[in-house]
Amino acid sequence: MTLIILFLSFCATMFDVCRQYCQVIAEYLPTKVLEQSRIPMWQYFTALDKGAVQHGDPLWGFELGKQVDSAHYGLLGYLVESSSTLFEALDALLMFDKTVADIGVCQFSQANSHGCIVWQPYENNRHAILRNMTGWVAMVRKITGKTLSPHHVELTSHCTDTQLQRLVPWFGCKVSDKAIRNAITFDSEFLNLPILTKNELVNANLYPLIQDLQRAYNSGQSWLAKLQPTLHSCDLQLMSVSQLAHMTGTSARTLQRHLRLHGLSFSKLVEQERKRRFTLFCEVLNKQALSELLGYAEQASLNRAVRRWYGQSPSEYVAKKLQNMR
Secondary structure (H helix, E strand, O other): OHHHHHHHHOOOOOOEEEHHHHHHHHHHOOHHHHOOOEEEHHHHHHHHHHHHHHHOOOOHHHHHHOOOOHHHHOHHHHHHHOOOEHHHHHHHHHHHHHHOEOOEEEEEEEEOOEEEEEEEEOOOOHHHHHHHHHHHHHHHHHHHOOOOOOOEEEOOOOOOHHHHHHHHHHHOOEEEOOOOOEEEEEEHHHHHOEOOOOOHHHHHHHHHHHHHHHHHHHOOOOHHHHHHHHHHHOOOOOOOHHHHHHHOOOOHHHHHHHHHHOOOOHHHHHHHHHHHHHHHHOOOOOHHHHHHHOOOOOHHHHHHHHHHHHOOOHHHHHHHHHHHHO
16 A cells, blocks of 8 residues: 555656655755645746755755655665665666656667766756765765775866865766766776665566556656756757757657646746756857857857846856856
């Protein structure tokens, strides 16, 4: 019965986070939201930012990430704990991660002696990134019983020297800020490490359950999520309804119908992607490069857009963001 309840609690709408994963920030969420089985992505991000302000800690997401364990993943956490090896656990996490938090795209690759996990959120939120990347490492250490250190950690957000001095000792490796991606690179030999709580019988019974969960979650809901990787990689200067439709293997009419069902228009979709790219790269690219990345022919268009979004110029936005990180 408990497993059935956990299973049903995961069924929800797109771009959200399961309640279990929000337990540590419950006091920063509205009481009404806590009654839901899933927390909308924007409310999760707002709660993270609110907590960081109240704690006065620019690395609050990092501190939250250190507390992450399998219990925060609900049913998926049980599946991970019952895996035989870290590779099997990682495979389950990557395959079913959206059932826990559908707020970004996670990819795994392996080359030579290293493996690499790359995570890109749909919207750039400093504390979500810090919690997510730290949480991966914290959970691996807990389920293997070993203080493993990655080979390299990359973060897209900016960190001061003082902040890096807090991050590096805990991760036990080089940490690069203002990177083009959020990534954890580690020795491939880690993948063969056994899980302390492995239980093949439990794993065999849980796997079909969570596969059913994923199918239920994806049914009629995953269209917008599947669109995100294509949108993230496209050239916005050349993008049109027909081109995006072609890239996603559908017709322009079908694309527009799907957008309407999600309360969006093509122009609003592009606007959201421009805003996402700005918050992600505003600290590492100059205005000209930013304008081109966001699909603007001139910097004046970028300036107007940022004032519309945040009520300030790009330079003022970056300056304020850097000040809040100190």
